[in-house]
Amino acid sequence: MKINHYLIGFAVSSLFRRGTKSLFVLFIFTALIFLLSSILFISNSIKEELNLTLDSLPQIIVQKLQAGRQTNIELKRVNKLLEFQGVQSAVPRIWGYYYFEKAGVNFSLVGIDAYDKQYKNSFANIVKNVNFDALEKTSSMVVGQGVKKALSENYYKNYFNFIKPDGDFIKVPIASTFSSKTSLESNDIILMPRSLVLEIFGMDKTKATDIVLSVANPEEIPTIAKKIKNLYPDTRVITKSDLKVSYQNIFDYKSGMFLALFVISAFTFFMIIYDKASGLSSEEKKEIGILKALGWKIDDILQEKFYEAFIISFVAFISAIILSLFFVYTLEAPILKEIFIGYSRLKPSFDLPFILDVQTIFLLFFLTIPLYLAAIIIPSWRVASMDADEVMR
Amino acid sequence: MYSSSNLHEQTKNDFVKTVGLPDLAISNGANFIRHRSLSDTFSLFSNGPELLEYFPSTFTYNYSQNYKNIPSRIELE
Amino acid sequence: MIRCKNISKIFNVNKPNELTALKEIDLKFKEGELVILKGASGSGKSTLLSLIAALSKPNVGEVIIDEKRISKMPDNFTSLFRRENVGFIFQKYNLIPTLSAYDNIILPLIPTNPNEKQLHKRIDELLKTFCIEDKKDVLVKNLSGGEQQRVAISRALINNPKIIIADEPTANLDAKLSLDFIEIIKSLKNDATTILIATHDPLFFDLDFVDKIVELKNGEVIDVSHS
């Protein structure tokens, strides 16, 4: 079929003739899709960022529960765990929250030590100017960019005085910072020798926060996890696949923030649709009557209306998608990112990995454009099938 | 030869390997959000029973499915 | 041939304001005839014309044009019939005010995806005939009544119709333009076009090339005179 340029031209000129109305629809449509797609892009990128490092996570983490609460686990158990068939290594870890009152922020303190040979290489890759042993020798720490900023805003440029549970201070120099490339992972992290963390937390030397296991054959992970659970009913065993599941369900779509946003957007969208569907203006009706009287078939009229609606909704859709890609990945989503960052005072740079999320784009496309088309075409069809004489007067 | 984005990916993976902790440092107002994959039911209550929610973090992020690992009769939904 | 077979048109059927606009009209016009419809205001002239163009349907009776029972046909056929055969000049012009004169004139041809060159030529002819060449790109709402009427006439002629239906075509034209219009009607008649004109304008009543004058009163035919 040959494309009728006159009909498309007429549709375009009709949109321009009803300039304010078209602009209004264009604006609302663009704004809604922009909002929805931005949120979906951000949440997808966060998931992508999480999955990027999934493989580097521990295979099994063993925590101890006391009355349902997580508590420190005895070091004795390390050797017991090593005896399990298939367990390659068992490393006790010390980590936890440290609340910095002056800035009102939470840091995550992580202890490492020279015995954990397998970390040496990766440590050398992320911290260039200090080596693993030097950190231990000088009792200093490596901090994330956010920590560095929070500290220097509160006088501590080169060191920080941690307060121990007994009330004493312990002064720890800052040896280095993590690359800002890892900001999303490292922003609030403080890495220091294990002995220091023990001291700051006032922890018993015979205990650890949790124990990390590595297993020779990944297939055996579930069996080993089950065995550990059977031997120590007071533990919680978190496997890598548990972490994966947790990553997949990171966002709370079913309630809270997202639901509110989706409901508002959907509501606005249906309001427009309802407004459209509940009737054409008298001029628009008259125009349909005139066209029919001049020999336009109902199909011709509907085709023209289809072009009109499709052009405006498609332009709105495309510009919304382009705008939100720019907004999220170039501008790093100002304002909107607050939803994801919350009241954290340690703002990480919101440098998300770019993924063109075709699935989301299609979903939005098929949720909005056909509805809008229907909202335009159904009332037009109703008018177009009346007597021309009736509609024109 | 790494391309620049692969290099970042490598750095990030090295970081995670070193630290060994899951989840991102995006929202750290509440520890059960910051380290959500490792937190337990009671970390929700650790700041006092009235401090269950940190708006908007807890409205954005779901609680971790790993909560279900622990023997607790507390219904979370 | 146009045949109105015993047609009645009733508005607002079964409502308190029910109104019989046409009552048992039975008329026959041959091909190439020039017919004048006259009668007082409200006598039903416009109603009859719109029934003949199938813009509305009679309550009783039927309209048959060239063996086609157009008042019984579905909408898409009557639209197609109008597009191919009828040029209608409306009493209230029914132009689209926010389109230019040019764009209004091409409206009937848009669905046919016309050839651009031929279209231009045809429109230029019409604009010239009606002396509105310089108004081509002016929005219709900014034109005077007479200019609008000439745009409406051009639009009715664009598809070279076999039947021209004109409702008060000279109501807003001055004496000279009215005479010009009559000249056009005359030349169209020579091309064997069937022409129906509803008018109050006495100018039409004693033209020597008028074939029939039909007089309506209160929706009934009271006189048909042949000249």
Ligand SMILES: Nc1ncnc2c1ncn2[C@@H]1O[C@H](COP(=O)(O)OP(=O)(O)OP(=O)(O)O)[C@@H](O)[C@H]1O
């Ligand atoms: N859609 C309609 N609904 C109700 N009444 C109508 C409708 N159309 C026309 N009428 C009525 O039908 C009668 C005939 O109207 P019509 O327009 O045919 O008269 P006319 O002869 O063309 O008059 P004029 O010379 O003033 O144009 C009038 O009384 C008019 O009020």
Ligand SMILES: [Mg+2]
């Ligand atoms: Mg009339």
